[in-house]
Amino acid sequence: MNIYILLKQVPGTSDVKMDEETGTMIRTDRRNVINPLDENALAEAIRLKRALSDVEVTAISMGPPHAQRALREAIALGADKAILLSHKGFGGSDTLATSKALAKALLTSVNGRLGKNDLILCGERATDGETGQVGPMVAAILDIPVITFVRKITLEDYLLTAERVVEEGLELIKTPLPALVTVIKDINQPEFPTLAGKLNAKSREIPIFSPDDLGISNNEVGLRGSPTRVVKIFKPKLSRDVIMHQQDSSGAAVDNLISFLEKRGAI
Amino acid sequence: MYKGVMVIGEQRGGKLHPVTYELLARGRVLADKLSEELSCVILGYGMEQFAEEIIQRGADIVYIVDNPTLKNFLPLLYTRVLTKLTQEVKPGIVLAAATTQGRTIMPLVAAKLDTGLTADCTELDIDLKDKSLLQTRPAIGGNVMATIKTPVSRPQMATVRPKSTKPLPVNKGKEGKVILKDYETNLFSTCEEFLGFIKDTTQDVNVQDADIVVSGGKGLKTRDGFCMIEDLASLINAAVGATRDAVDLGWIEYPHQIGLSGKTVSPKLYIAIGLSGSVQHLAGMQTSETIVAINKDKDAQIFKVADYGIVGDLFEIVPELIEKLKNKKEGKDSLQKRSEIYDKV
Ligand SMILES: Cc1cc2nc3c(=O)[nH]c(=O)nc-3n(C[C@H](O)[C@H](O)[C@H](O)COP(=O)(O)OP(=O)(O)OC[C@H]3O[C@@H](n4cnc5c(N)ncnc54)[C@H](O)[C@@H]3O)c2cc1C
Numbered sequence A: 001m002n003i004y005i006l007l008k009q010v011p012g013t014s015d016v017k018m019d020e021e022t023g024t025m026i027r028t029d030r031r032n033v034i035n036p037l038d039e040n041a042l043a044e045a046i047r048l049k050r051a052l053s054d055v056e057v058t059a060i061s062m063g064p065p066h067a068q069r070a071l072r073e074a075i076a077l078g079a080d081k082a083i084l085l086s087h088k089g090f091g092g093s094d095t096l097a098t099s100k101a102l103a104k105a106l107l108t109s110v111n112g113r114l115g116k117n118d119l120i121l122c123g124e125r126a127t128d129g130e131t132g133q134v135g136p137m138v139a140a141i142l143d144i145p146v147i148t149f150v151r152k153i154t155l156e157d158y159l160l161t162a163e164r165v166v167e168e169g170l171e172l173i174k175t176p177l178p179a180l181v182t183v184i185k186d187i188n189q190p191e192f193p194t195l196a197g198k199l200n201a202k203s204r205e206i207p208i209f210s211p212d213d214l215g216i217s218n219n220e221v222g223l224r225g226s227p228t229r230v231v232k233i234f235k236p237k238l239s240r241d242v243i244m245h246q247q248d249s250s251g252a253a254v255d256n257l258i259s260f261l262e263k264r265g266a267i
Numbered sequence B: 001m002y003k004g005v006m007v008i009g010e011q012r013g014g015k016l017h018p019v020t021y022e023l024l025a026r027g028r029v030l031a032d033k034l035s036e037e038l039s040c041v042i043l044g045y046g047m048e049q050f051a052e053e054i055i056q057r058g059a060d061i062v063y064i065v066d067n068p069t070l071k072n073f074l075p076l077l078y079t080r081v082l083t084k085l086t087q088e089v090k091p092g093i094v095l096a097a098a099t100t101q102g103r104t105i106m107p108l109v110a111a112k113l114d115t116g117l118t119a120d121c122t123e124l125d126i127d128l129k130d131k132s133l134l135q136t137r138p139a140i141g142g143n144v145m146a147t148i149k150t151p152v153s154r155p156q157m158a159t160v161r162p163k164s165t166k167p168l169p170v171n172k173g174k175e176g177k178v179i180l181k182d183y184e185t186n187l188f189s190t191c192e193e194f195l196g197f198i199k200d201t202t203q204d205v206n207v208q209d210a211d212i213v214v215s216g217g218k219g220l221k222t223r224d225g226f227c228m229i230e231d232l233a234s235l236i237n238a239a240v241g242a243t244r245d246a247v248d249l250g251w252i253e254y255p256h257q258i259g260l261s262g263k264t265v266s267p268k269l270y271i272a273i274g275l276s277g278s279v280q281h282l283a284g285m286q287t288s289e290t291i292v293a294i295n296k297d298k299d300a301q302i303f304k305v306a307d308y309g310i311v312g313d314l315f316e317i318v319p320e321l322i323e324k325l326k327n328k329k330e331g332k333d334s335l336q337k338r339s340e341i342y343d344k345v
């Protein structure tokens, strides 16, 4: 069976700052990393590969050419293969356009087709766009079952059972393959790459695909293929008009707080 | 051709979840601005009983698909039914809650309908120039807000962050239509199987549903110190929140963690005690309606998002606050008792 990881390269967290004048993002540090939850997805694939026989793990990413680095890292972490969808035609894709490209890659370009026992793993969401929409959308386009927010996967006779974490507890859902699963942090603890893995990754070519190579028209991907448009980006108004009090022995700070809260109807 | 606002109601275990009323409040504003109708869809089993309140909370039309197979949320099945219904009704706008259910079903349906979807919106409005939906959402750990439009494709779809708006009060006089939808049986067959639900008792705290959250950070110093947070919370009927540092120190379990790698909350009142207000913590609470901060460092970042701040030692302030709130409560209780006695007399 094939296990596919959809893997996104994201800016290293907390180094994103906003230029308040222009409303654009400043990357103080150009360090990019594998989306943390995609590392969990990859680690889960490796775990399943060890437990089952005859599993091949393939990482697929769409992004700028330097996303090859993230894919090399995936190979160092144990993926057998990796491919990158990269071309200016993909630029500006929203989640639907991204999902169409990834679905097409799964259907055609990796192994020629999606096998009847294949499994696709995604992160529940990426740390930059944070929509969590790409996994389910890919599944809808492929017309296969999807289980989201998963913290445990069991595979038996090509039937997949998953524990899905919801607001009030856990749901247990069973579905046949092929299927897509989006994972959360609790699913495992990713390992570090081994030296052998790193060496192996170094020499590997990462094949790059354009929309043409995938047989997708330019109208389906990139900005033109994206039904949504970001019309404005701004920094959230953080500061409120704070009322400040210095605590002292008079007890006024606390008294005023209580009447402030009562006035607002907060308590 | 595409007209009206449709909200996808949410049921859990056969009960209508109150987040549905928040969606109705959102939908009502948009429908009124467009002078169009607001509809609400409920998928489930035995759900007809909730139709009346859905109308009284703002809907003009309620579509109910009632089938035993819809008792539990199964993504493929729900997608098939909702896609079909949406294609029939052709709403201009479709909203669902940004819950685990909504965040799963909406991308599935949007992809089937080949239209755009905006995630986890905290603000929705109508651009009166072209009557399109303005969808505003936080991204990148709360560092950025983006306003998004779906210029051409229809419907315009969005998930809405729970607790980002208040439900409308019940309007007993409001009238509306209830439409029971039925489809041929093969629409309801699926390869997915729901094996069961296990309630997580640690989630009983459900910080996301609470009106008030009292949160503590590393400034509490010890587990004993952190008990003050719990005391204050229980006094004012609040849920307990914490920073990652407090969780890592073992003062409280992970389900209470607020922030980027924990929960996002948006209560009426958030009281932040002995926590600095890191970007990651703010990402989980800065949309709270009222924020109170208590910290000894007057330059702490948390004061930048607060409405009311007290600079000082929390080990003096919090006990004083607890004491004064207790007195108030007792005062109220005895006043209440006295007036009850007077009533009897
Ligand atoms: C501020 C901002 C707000 C945005 N809001 C929206 C919006 O509301 N709606 C919308 O349609 N688009 C939106 N976008 C565009 C969206 O972020 C991109 O389309 C992005 O490529 C995918 O979305 P995501 O980061 O939300 O991924 P998610 O859907 O959160 O990612 C989930 C998983 O899908 C897989 N995945 C995602 N992207 C890739 C990829 N490129 N390659 C391989 N695997 C991948 C990974 O497994 C990942 O863990 C927004 C962009 C920005 C900058």
Ligand SMILES: Cc1cc2nc3c(=O)[nH]c(=O)nc-3n(C[C@H](O)[C@H](O)[C@H](O)COP(=O)(O)OP(=O)(O)OC[C@H]3O[C@@H](n4cnc5c(N)ncnc54)[C@H](O)[C@@H]3O)c2cc1C
Pocket (backbone or CB within 6 Å): A013, A014, B216, B217, B218, B219, B220, B242, B243, B244, B245, B246, B257, B258, B259, B260, B261, B262, B263, B273, B274, B275, B276, B277, B278, B279, B280, B281, B284, B294, B295, B296, B297, B300, B312, B313, B314, B315
């Ligand atoms: C990827 C990533 C994800 C993260 N996710 C989260 C998350 O989800 N949630 C989260 O909270 N953090 C998260 N963090 C951690 C975050 O960066 C901070 O380290 C953390 O929030 C700090 O916790 P704190 O405010 O309790 O501690 P500190 O920053 O140490 O603050 C303690 C505060 O207590 C005050 N204080 C001390 N003594 C007293 C006193 N006697 N009286 C009054 N005030 C006092 C101090 O002035 C100080 O401001 C994340 C970090 C990363 C890198």
